[in-house]
Amino acid sequence: MARITIVPDNVAVAARAGETVLEALRRHGYTMFFGCRRGGCGVCQVKLLDGAVHHGPYAPQALPQEAQDAGMVLACRAVADSDVTVEMVPSNRLRRLTSLWATAQTSSESG
Amino acid sequence: MGVMRLGFVQVRVTDMEAAKSHYIDALGLEKTAEVDGRLYLKGWDEWDHHSVVVEPGGAGLVKMAFKVDQEEDLSELEKRIEAYGLPVRRVHRHEDYAVGEGIVTTLPSGHVLQLYHEIEVLGTRTGRLNPDPWPDDARGMAAPRIDHLLVTAENPGQFTEFFTKVLDFKISERVVPQAGSDEILGAWLYRTNTPHDIAVIPGPNGKLHHFAFWLDNWQDVLRAGDIMAKTGIPVDIGPTRHGITRGTTIYFFDPAGNRNEVFSGGYITYPDFPCITWTADELGKGIFYIQRELNDRFTTVLT
């Protein structure tokens, strides 16, 4: 199980096998600004600071070469191959959605 | 008479197999051909060979094609487009599978526009003689036909001018900065008797906002939403209603991230239909009448 750490928030969630960064975040009660969830629009770009990911299918325009060179990945298509650290872009923001559900999730994981 | 209606949209996808299950199994379109890696699709109530062409290569709009009323319209419109200052290329017969001769141009907004008259006619399974109201083996959302598309342009006013002045489209509704202004920020344009065959909003050139499939009623829109939930299709917004066009709607995404819409209702238009105006400050209501708020996804998520 890969650990996904989001900075600057320092939130860490555990991803299931094959789960994308965005799916793992949402399953743990977090969200961020995203669009198509299918690798087409590119609005879910985050910066990979550490670790390795592989991408599911995405359109070149959603993650152009310059963005790749700058270390960007698509949260909706990137699957962590190791423990990873990703950084939110300044225009995006990690948000906690359902605190009740997240609390239940945290206690079941620590238990 | 000129442009008759929206004929087909051609879009790129990242995964052809995923696109097939989306457009054929979930939307319920019929596959009419698969040639040279391209997939040709039509709704069950469409007579012509295709209304959607899907090809591999990412996401976004390859081109939009409108059908003209008469063969002669092509040379007339070719002259008009050239007089407007845009280069026109002749498309020869069967350069596009099942489609006859046509003309193609790239608009100042970067969108590729094709006009054609002839296309292979396949008919429908309900037929033309004592037909039943719908075919037996309808799948998924069972979309009967394509309805319209919405694109973005850096200069929506210029885009609108081309469609109205050169192609004789009429404006059903427009968005202006404030009452009394004639500056077009967005326009809904028609040649048929629907509220729109194509619409434009501000945004980057060359981009697709969505293309839409007609459904007969609000109940079918709701049922389409159920199918999206059952099959894991990402929903953008809805079910809701547009203030502009008064249509009921769900926006959702295909497996390549192209936005689709199921659309039902709205009024009819006709040659003396007046232009309805929305001011920018009320646009939230214009786009999503019930939520009354434009979200960032509507304005920034494009392919």
Ligand code: FES
């Ligand atoms: S949300 Fe569209 S590419 Fe990730």
Ligand SMILES: [Fe+2]
């Ligand atoms: Fe629409």
